[in-house]
Amino acid sequence: MSTTVEAHRAWILGALEPLPVRSLPLAEAHGRTLAEEVRARNAIPLWDNSAMDGYALRAADVAGASAETPVELRLTGEVPAGSAEDPAIAPGEAVRIMTGAPLPGDADAVVPVEATQGRRGSGWDAGAWSDGAVRVLRAVGPGANVRRRGEDTPAGGRIAAAGSPLPAARLAALAAAGVERLRVRERPRVVVLATGSELRGPGEALRRGQIPESNSLLIAGLLRELGIDAVEVRRSADDAVSLAGTLRELGERCDAVVTTGGVGPGTHDVVRIAAEQEPGVRAVRVAMRPGQLQCAGRLAGGAFLFALPGNPVSAAVSFELFVRPALLAMQGRSDTGRLRLSARAAEGWRGAPGRLQVLPVVVSQGGDGLLCVPAVNLRGVSHAVGGHGGANGYALVEAERGDVASGEDVPVILVGA
Numbered sequence: 001m002s003t004t005v006e007a008h009r010a011w012i013l014g015a016l017e018p019l020p021v022r023s024l025p026l027a028e029a030h031g032r033t034l035a036e037e038v039r040a041r042n043a044i045p046l047w048d049n050s051a052m053d054g055y056a057l058r059a060a061d062v063a064g065a066s067a068e069t070p071v072e073l074r075l076t077g078e079v080p081a082g083s084a085e086d087p088a089i090a091p092g093e094a095v096r097i098m099t100g101a102p103l104p105g106d107a108d109a110v111v112p113v114e115a116t117q118g119r120r121g122s123g124w125d126a127g128a129w130s131d132g133a134v135r136v137l138r139a140v141g142p143g144a145n146v147r148r149r150g151e152d153t154p155a156g157g158r159i160a161a162a163g164s165p166l167p168a169a170r171l172a173a174l175a176a177a178g179v180e181r182l183r184v185r186e187r188p189r190v191v192v193l194a195t196g197s198e199l200r201g202p203g204e205a206l207r208r209g210q211i212p213e214s215n216s217l218l219i220a221g222l223l224r225e226l227g228i229d230a231v232e233v234r235r236s237a238d239d240a241v242s243l244a245g246t247l248r249e250l251g252e253r254c255d256a257v258v259t260t261g262g263v264g265p266g267t268h269d270v271v272r273i274a275a276e277q278e279p280g281v282r283a284v285r286v287a288m289r290p291g292q293l294q295c296a297g298r299l300a301g302g303a304f305l306f307a308l309p310g311n312p313v314s315a316a317v318s319f320e321l322f323v324r325p326a327l328l329a330m331q332g333r334s335d336t337g338r339l340r341l342s343a344r345a346a347e348g349w350r351g352a353p354g355r356l357q358v359l360p361v362v363v364s365q366g367g368d369g370l371l372c373v374p375a376v377n378l379r380g381v382s383h384a385v386g387g388h389g390g391a392n393g394y395a396l397v398e399a400e401r402g403d404v405a406s407g408e409d410v411p412v413i414l415v416g417a
């Protein structure tokens with residue numbers, strides 16, 4: 001059966017079940033997906049406070065202040081950050097205040113210390129802290145250098161919707177809003193299985209026909225970039241009988257199995273042969289290059305199988321287009337795609353007529369926008385594991401577009417850290 005990238009991805013997403021929800025303290029929720037809408041418990045900021053180290057005062061008192069006509073105010077106290085004090089400030093008075101400290105109720109503005117003179121012995125020093133009295137050299141309006149209660153986020157305001165990711169910045173926002181725990185989706189338990197009798201581990205001697213195994217590192221690393229530590233990373237030889245048993249066993253004790261290799265039409269392509277015994281799994285030819293041979297679906301034991309082609313670039317592209325969105329969707333993520341940017345091809349390349357070409361590229365910042373160049377030898381993209389290692393993105397060339405000429409704009413997605 002042949003299909004398009006969109007149709008195969010839609011089939012996968014339609015067949016997935018969301019993972020269970022659990023409640024976690026903020027500090028343990030980094031990288032997960034929110035399963036609830038969260039509103040601010042408290043306003044940000046919590047109360048009107050000073051944006052500067054300086055003096056809290058009544059703006060009307062310094063309406064006529066300038067360097068030539070300084071206004072002298074009597075100092076009655078100090079409010080450092082963390083202070084609960086609310087000192088009274090009568091007309092003609094000011095208090096020292098530090099950044100983040102609550103603005104006294106009688107004050108309506110803050111003058112930064114740089115716009116004042118402090119008393120030093122018998123004279124006045126620009127920018128020096130004063131006791132007793134301060135000279136203000138600049139007029140400020142009401143509200144100047146004051147951060148208003150709730151001006152960033154009001155109490156009860158929405159901080160994040162269900163399905164949102166939880167990167168560091170959002171966790172910081174939730175902490176600032178007084179949130180302590182979150183309902184999030186479980187992370188999927190994923191097993192990685194690299195198949196192929198030719199594959200050897202690190203340090204193992206290679207005789208003719210054998211190659212260093214690289215897909216398990218690739219897939220485990222791509223999982224980690226999604227915040228998922230693979231529960232197990234295995235290698236197996238090409239044996240259809242033992243592989244069928246392995247899939248049965250893994251299907252019952254994890255949420256997803258990602259295999260590489262063995263999905264072709266060859267006599268030793270054992271993943272396809274084993275997967276044919278699984279009624280929930282389907283093998284398709286997808287109109288993309290590389291990565292056209294795809295096999296995915298639910299194993300009898302419950303886990304979702306992603307059987308990716310063995311060619312290393314095909315495996316990486318398949319992970320990006322199908323596995324990544326699926327693992328995010330299992331966690332309830334509302335937006336599982338990547339931002340598509342536009343980059344100018346700094347050199348042209350041959351397209352893949354009739355298929356979506358997903359070409360590993362190096363994207364860089366040019367003078368007037370992004371540039372991209374192929375990261376791999378176009379003679380053989382699917383196995384170009386060496387060149388792929390230098391790519392930081394993929395160019396997406398639509399099936400009907402044909403070749404890409406130097407200087408043309410192409411959509412790209414950025415991948416990796």
Ligand SMILES: Nc1nc2c(c(=O)[nH]1)N[C@H]1C(S)=C(S)[C@@H](COP(=O)(O)OP(=O)(O)OC[C@H]3O[C@@H](n4cnc5c(N)ncnc54)[C@H](O)[C@@H]3O)O[C@H]1N2
Nearest residue numbers: 194196213214215216261262263264269309310311312314
């Ligand atoms: N008659 C046909 N032959 C092939 C077709 C086809 O349509 N008809 N499709 C080609 C395409 S496209 C792909 S992709 C592969 C399908 O590959 P398999 O999934 O069966 O993968 P293998 O044959 O096991 O390996 C392909 C290639 O990749 C190397 N490999 C595999 N696993 C690893 C690993 N873990 N680390 C490093 N390298 C790995 C393997 O040695 C092979 O060179 O079939 C084409 N043929």
Ligand code: MOO
Nearest residue numbers: 291292293314382
């Ligand atoms: O399925 Mo292959 O991945 O096009 O190289």
